[in-house]
Amino acid sequence: xxxxxxxxxxxxxxxxxxxxxxxxxxxxxxxxxxxxxxxxxxxxxxxxxxxxxxxxxxxxxxxxxxxxxxxxxxxxxxxxxxxxxxxxxxxxxxxxxxxxxxxxxxxxxxxxxxxxxxxxxxxxxxxxxxxxxxxxxxxxxxxxxxxxxxxxxxxxxxxxxxxxxxxxxxxxxxxxxxxxxxxxxxxxxxxxxxxxxxxxxxxxxxxxxxxxxxxxxxxxxxxxxxxxxxxxxxxxxxxxxxxxxxxxxxx
Numbered sequence: 001x002x003x004x005x006x007x008x009x010x011x012x013x014x015x016x017x018x019x020x021x022x023x024x025x026x027x028x029x030x031x032x033x034x035x036x037x038x039x040x041x042x043x044x045x046x047x048x049x050x051x052x053x054x055x056x057x058x059x060x061x062x063x064x065x066x067x068x069x070x071x072x073x074x075x076x077x078x079x080x081x082x083x084x085x086x087x088x089x090x091x092x093x094x095x096x097x098x099x100x101x102x103x104x105x106x107x108x109x110x111x112x113x114x115x116x117x118x119x120x121x122x123x124x125x126x127x128x129x130x131x132x133x134x135x136x137x138x139x140x141x142x143x144x145x146x147x148x149x150x151x152x153x154x155x156x157x158x159x160x161x162x163x164x165x166x167x168x169x170x171x172x173x174x175x176x177x178x179x180x181x182x183x184x185x186x187x188x189x190x191x192x193x194x195x196x197x198x199x200x201x202x203x204x205x206x207x208x209x210x211x212x213x214x215x216x217x218x219x220x221x222x223x224x225x226x227x228x229x230x231x232x233x234x235x236x237x238x239x240x241x242x243x244x245x246x247x248x249x250x251x
Contacts, residue, residue: 009079009142012063012072014040021047026080026159028139029053033060036074044075052134052161080140085156087166090129091173093156094196097128101175101196102244105131107163107212108203109233112138116147117234118201123151125241131158131166131198167215170198179208179216180240182230188220193244201237 011020020027021044030048032041034057048055063076094101104127109115115138122130138144139159145152160166167177175196180188200216202208213219222231222239231239 009081010067011077011079012067012070012075014044014073014075017075017077018044018047020077020079021051021053026082026084026140027051027053028078028080028141030055030075030077031058031063031066032056033063033072033074034058035060040073041075054135078139078141080159081142081145082140082152082157084140084159085129087129087131087158087160087169090131090156090158091170091175094128099126099128100194100248101198102127102248103129103131103170103175103198104237104241105163105167105177105198105200106133106137107200107208108133108136108206109201110136110138111204111233112141112143113147114138114204114232114234116144116149116152118237119144119148119155119157120151121234121238121241123148123155125245127155127241129156129158131160131163133163134159134161163209164211164215167198167212171217176218177216179213179219180221180236181208181213181219182221182224184219184221186218186220188222188240188243191218191220193247197244199237199240199244201233201240204233 011017030053032055045055063072066076090103091101104122140152140157175198177198179200200208200212222236
């Protein structure tokens with residue numbers, strides 16, 4: 001059976017999905033129809049578990065809508081439009097440029113439009129790479145690529161299984177971790193960002209997770225002078241990225 005691709009990112013059918021997994025292709029998510037034969041889906045579930053890929057069981061109509069006109073056999077996978085990188089490659093990128101590392105870590109940003117906008121600003125501000133989790137996060141989909149206006153082709157994105165462990169590894173590499181949180185006592189404009197730095201942006205509604213917040217070396221907040229107490233995640237990320245740029249340009 002040949003691989004069926006919808007809009008360059010959907011793979012339909014048992015064999016195409018299984019082969020994509022075994023070949024090492026980057027897969028964002030897999031959907032399996034409720035009631036699908038276990039003999040058909042068990043190898044896919046096992047392979048997905050091995051790579052930490054999210055598998056969701058849904059109504060068959062969901063799969064029909066994802067791959068209109070294509071025989072999916074109750075299995076559809078969403079492939080990454082671009083390959084992800086390793087965290088070490090992001091650090092190496094900064095080293096090759098002889099620049100102080102500047103990395104974004106996104107704690108469960110779920111809206112693909114937000115992710116695309118963040119990648120666009122990251123490219124404009126010289127961010128060396130972006131780190132996202134495999135679960136409960138938007139991935140490199142066609143929507144993200146379109147929203148990023150091509151920036152996703154130039155900003156390396158690492159997709160990791162465990163954000164907390166990734167933060168520990170970054171700290172071991174000498175990188176400081178700044179979390180963004182409304183409860184922070186430190187104003188972002190009073191903080192220095194002249195060190196190797198990871199800026200953590202939290203989920204659109206929940207903010208950073210408790211464990212991620214505890215892992216941060218320090219927390220900062222943007223001043224809120226109006227009636228609302230929060231900004232859109234991509235807007236907040238943009239303000240923070242340009243504050244880092246402003247400070248580093250003055251060094």
